[in-house]
Amino acid sequence: MGKKMVGSKTNDFLENAWLLAFRACGGGFMLTHGIPKLQQLFAGGQIAFPDPFKIGALWSLALAVFAEVLCAVLVVLGIATRLAVIPLIVTMSVAAFYIHAHDKFASKEMALLYLLIYMTILVYGSGNFALGRIIRGN
Numbered sequence: 001m002g003k004k005m006v007g008s009k010t011n012d013f014l015e016n017a018w019l020l021a022f023r024a025c026g027g028g029f030m031l032t033h034g035i036p037k038l039q040q041l042f043a044g045g046q047i048a049f050p051d052p053f054k055i056g057a058l059w060s061l062a063l064a065v066f067a068e069v070l071c072a073v074l075v076v077l078g079i080a081t082r083l084a085v086i087p088l089i090v091t092m093s094v095a096a097f098y099i100h101a102h103d104k105f106a107s108k109e110m111a112l113l114y115l116l117i118y119m120t121i122l123v124y125g126s127g128n129f130a131l132g133r134i135i136r137g138n
Helices: 002-006 012-042 057-077 081-099 105-124 131-136
Strands: none
Touching (some): 012 057, 057 081, 081 105
């Protein structure tokens, strides 16, 4: 037991199971932020949303919904995972370094944690337990 804990050999099953859990949590948790934005997008009426790229509040909200809903679902499923985390990385970077740039750390902490999660997924990928691998047949 002790040798397994300090050795350099990895357990492929555990590594891939962890990547699945990490992906599912990272994407699933983001949906709790994305679903309310999706509802706001389709509720009609005045859109009150930050516009960091000066493209209009509606388009800024639509891009956030794209990342926080569609891309988050793709991450959970493990479909085009590395590509899907890029909009999430951009969204969390904007939230942390633009929207909350002058706020106290506590206001940007969640965005930074999500950013860390998505950067990790970008580096390590989806793992073997991903729908994308089944679709591709490998």
